[in-house]
Amino acid sequence: QKEVEQDPGPLSVPEGAIVSLNCTYSNSAFQYFMWYRQYSRKGPELLMYTYSSGNKEDGRFTAQVDKSSKYISLFIRDSQPSDSATYLCAMGEGQGFSFIFGKGTRLLVKP
């Protein structure tokens, strides 16, 4: 079993839809959870950063962490065509900084 599993998609939704992106993981020691957005041929951009379990909201983005289920989610409300990108989840154990990335989910928001 891979440490981090993420459906590669593509996930195609109409503009305005609520998008749900997910990752599962196997290492119960992970404490830090991140979501990155990566446009084609660009470096990843940090969207959300969460420590331990719970929810975090920032504008149209909500990150959820369920450590008991080893499952994290990113919700995008009122999705826009400009949200079309690859979304990567990443997680790590702690101050060692070494993160494990999911393969990324490609999202297409159609106008």
Added chain:
Amino acid sequence: GAVVSQHPSRVICKSGTSVKIECRSLDFQATTMFWYRQFPKQSLMLMATSNEGSKATYEQGVEKDKFLINHASLTLSTLTVASAHPEDSSFYICSAGQGNNEQFFGPGTRLTVL
């Protein structure tokens, strides 16, 4: 958020050439910088972790004599691909850590070795 730059953004070179990629944290001091490689439609694979003033820590399977990392200051790390070959063609991305466990990524360098 913090800004990380990379230079060059794209390089095309002949096989056997050495290529240097620079990674700079522009508005913060990064005690730790990371180098990743990303092949098409694949996730980021950590190559090495670089701490200022000390030798880099390489991930298993990454040749330290081929991928030379120098972290000379708190704002600059360089990756040199020695004697590059076509199989080294990839997207190389650096990131810089800010001490609170966040990483900020550079825009990446696309290396094509002919």
